Amino acid sequence: MSDGANTQPIKNKQSANLMNKVRGLSDRAIAWIFISPTILILLAINIFPLIWTVYLSFTNYRVNRPKKDVEFIGLRNYERILSDADIWITMQATAHFLIWTIILQVMIGFTLAYLINKKFKGNDLWTTIIVLPMMLSPAVVGNFWTFLYQPQIGLFNYVVGFVSGADPSSFSMIGDVALAPWAIVIVDTWMWTPFVMLICLAGLRSIPDSIYEAAECDRASKWRQFWTITVPMVLPFLMLAVLFRGIENFKMFDLVVQLTGGGPGSTTELTSINLKREAFEKWRTGYASAYAVILFVSIFGIASIYVKALNKVKSR
Amino acid sequence: MQSNFMKSVIGIGAIAAATLGPSAAQAEDLTLCWAAWDPANALVELSKDFEAQSGHNMSFEFVPWPNFADRMLNELNSGGKLCDLMIGDSQWIGGSAENGHYIKMNDFFDKEGIDMADFIPATVTGYAEWPKGTPNYWALPAFGDVVGWTYRKDWFERPELQAEFKEKHGRALDAPKTLEELQQIAEFFQDRDIDGKKVYGASIYTERGSEGITMGVTNALYNYGFQYENPEKPYELEGYVNSDGAVAGLEFYKSLYDCCVPPGSSDWYMSENIDAYKSGQVAMQMNFAFIWPGVESDANVGGGKSGYFPNPAGPGGHFAQLGGQGISVVAYSEKQEAALEYIKWFAQPAVQKKWWESGGYSALRAVVEDPGFASSQPYAQTFLDSMAIVKDFWAEPAYASLLLPMQSRIHNYVVAGQGTAKEALDGLVKDWDEVFEDEGIK
Known part of the structure; x- marks a missing residue:
């Protein structure tokens, strides 16, 4: 009791000193106090692993060989990656997937947004139905599309067979070298077109009616209104959607693994799948780190150029 | 008086603890x-x-085959205690x-009288x-397994099919003895x-993601003359992995x-093959022997409708891909004593016999060499015949690095139809040489 009574004034004095010290700090110092925990966390979980990955990329380190000496091997991992024909094949597969998914998603997404933007009965219901695929887990989508693509019992093959007159079991979307790259494009387009549609819809709804009314007064045709008002004003939104989808599809993994596992052969082995195999199946940690650095630099460089272009379009 | 009473209680307690043994006193999970x-x-x-005998409690962590290696090797590499x-x-x-x-088990085997010759x-x-x-043991053989074949005996026995086949091939429609016969039947x-x-x-x-197509194609490769290395000079691959026989074997598998x-x-592996067979889609199925008890008890294809045969011979020999596993004690476990107790219990002949009866494939000779074993199940003789001709993939520390290029090269040729068999195997030699160079072996 007596101890408590004695320590209370000391505590009060200490807290008063602290308050005085805080009051004496500049705004900049207080700002640093507030953001420093976040910066520390970012350094610990983002920046440090990045620097560590760059370091590992110059070594022959293997995480599954703790007893083996780690040697510094300079640029050897980079040389091997850039001169490996198989890696360029996976890059091609990734480029095919990336380009076609973006083209199809932009075209279909924008068309859907344009249609949904019109006022009609059941508009909300259709919007909800259209966005359903993007709410599903990619692993689930990949799994059930393997059933849809089944030559003997798959709905996709049945519909194609019904429309074209071909025998449904005469073709295999995920087992045929020519069709498999398209099989993954179709599924990704089915799943992510609604995302592009929603962004385009936001763009379309941000255009004030007064602009169209002014165009009507100037007797501009619908076609002219579309190309001179709608497209330029939606373009920044569209470019944003392309950026998001581009980054996402560059690192596409789960959906394709579930669908094809990278096959047949290596036809649909995208860079992220290939990287995972190097890192966590072959356990070539140093090599995989170099691979990851190359991919990071590529995507960071492309994204930076793209963001500059996007800013230019927005400022017009 | 009170002191004597306490001494008696403590004494009885000590005797009880000693009598019940360490397992009862130190029950582990x-x-x-x-x-x-x-x-x-x-x-x-x-x-x-x-559990009943030892007082220990058993928990199980089972991972589906396609993710098994990924999951468990991650666990081991990270020194996990799961x-x-x-x-x-x-x-x-x-x-x-x-x-x-x-952990190495030689001392434990010696102490407990577990003999690998058994x-x-x-x-x-x-x-x-x-x-x-070499006599350095890291596991106790736990589950003997091998790739073999299941066939629709009820279809094979149909008189009209027998007659048609006989007219076409001049022999009875029966379980094939050679890979060539197998293809004729499949056609x-x-x-x-x-x-x-x-x-x-x-x-x-044909599975691409884990080990499937490798576990399949080796059954053709081995029997056409494929060898992993020069038997006289380890790690010399050229001319063995891509020999003429190996090329012919790969061409056979593709055909x-x-x-x-x-x-x-x-992209099919064990479960897809089982599904195709049980649903009556195929006349024959390649699969590990572990599925045979399930086939035998299946309502559609069991009860005598199915037969079993070992992987057929080829022009270069008669082998089958080894499956199966040994049971080991994880070095990072803090309960190694209790884990070794489990292995000691599991190695007992009576337990091994029960293991076979309940659907596990015992590797204990006392069980499989029992006079009644071959007739104990319709597939028992095929299991014995198959286990006599087994060959396994590389078991090097770099096995995963060796497996992945094989998966890729073989799938590229067999399923995707890219390149020739010779190119696929030449590429495999190059990949494997690179792995061994990385390992500092070559």
Whole structure:
């Protein structure tokens, strides 16, 4: 009791000193106090692993060989990656997937947004139905599309067979070298077109009616209104959607693994799948780190150029 | 008086503790890690006897085959303590021994009188030894397994099919003795109408993601003359991996894939083959022997409708791909004593006999060499015949680095149809040479 009574004034004095010290700090110092925990966390979980990955990329380190000496091997991992024909094949597969998914998603997404933007009965219901695929887990989508693509019992093959007159079991979307790259494009387009549609819809709804009314007064045709008002004003939104989808599809993994596992052969082995195999199946940690650095630099460089272009379009 | 009473209580307590033994006093929660498949369920039932006898509690961590290696090798490489006992794949033995994931069991075997000579030699070499051919043991053979074939005996026995086949090939429609005969039978059934349903020749391993197509194609490669290395000069691959015989074997597997499998079977492994067979899509199925008890008890294809035969011979020999696993104690476990108790219990002949009866494939010679074994199940003789001709994939510490290029090269040729068999195997030699160079072996 007596101890408590004695320590209370000391505590009060200490807290008063602290308050005085805080009051004496500049705004900049207080700002640093507030953001420093976040910066520390970012350094610990983002920046440090990045620097560590760059370091590992110059070594022959293997995480599954703790007893083996780690040697510094300079640029050897980079040389091997850039001169490996198989890696360029996976890059091609990734480029095919990336380009076609973006083209199809932009075209279909924008068309859907344009249609949904019109006022009609059941508009909300259709919007909800259209966005359903993007709410599903990619692993689930990949799994059930393997059933849809089944030559003997798959709905996709049945519909194609019904429309074209071909025998449904005469073709295999995920087992045929020519069709498999398209099989993954179709599924990704089915799943992510609604995302592009929603962004385009936001763009379309941000255009004030007064602009169209002014165009009507100037007797501009619908076609002219579309190309001179709608497209330029939606373009920044569209470019944003392309950026998001581009980054996402560059690192596409789960959906394709579930669908094809990278096959047949290596036809649909995208860079992220290939990287995972190097890192966590072959356990070539140093090599995989170099691979990851190359991919990071590529995507960071492309994204930076793209963001500059996007800013230019927005400022017009 | 009170003091004497206390002394008596303490004395009785001490005697009781000593009598009940250390297991009762130190009951542990043991976790056994394995693949999620039928034998694992049988082991759960079998282990109840161990729990009752030892007082230890058993938990199980089962992972589906396609993710088994990924999940468990991650666990071992990170020094995880999840698993006390690991029934790891046979090819992991080299890496797990050299990287210190498993404890060495020689002293334990000597102390408990467990003799490796009591087990099927191929399973000791395949599941327990590292380096191969040396008496250094890291596991107890736990589950003998091998690739074999299942066929629709009820279809084969139909008189009209027998007559048609005999007219075409001049021999009875029966379980094939050679790979060439197997392909003839597969072609015979391909696209045939049976009971109003279109059926196909055979389901074979084509899976790309883990180890599937490798586990399948080796059954053709071995029998056409493929060898992993020069028997006289280890790690010399040129002329052995890509020998003329190996090329012919790979071409055979591709021709079997091209002619005689169900549509869409470009990425099939154990479970897809089982499904195709049980649903009556195929006349023959390639699969590990572990599925045979399930086939026999199946309502559609069991009860005498199915027959079993070992992988047929080829022009270059008669082999079958080894499957199966040994049981090891994980070096990172803090309950190694209790884990070793489990292995001691599991090695007992009576337990091994019960293991076989409940659907597990015992590797203990006392069980499989019992006069009544061959007739104990319709597939028992085929199991014995198959285990006599086994050959396994590399079990080097770099096994995963060796497996992945094989998966890729073989799938590229067989399923994707890219390049030639010679190019695929030449590419494989280049990939494997690179791995061995990385390892500092070559």
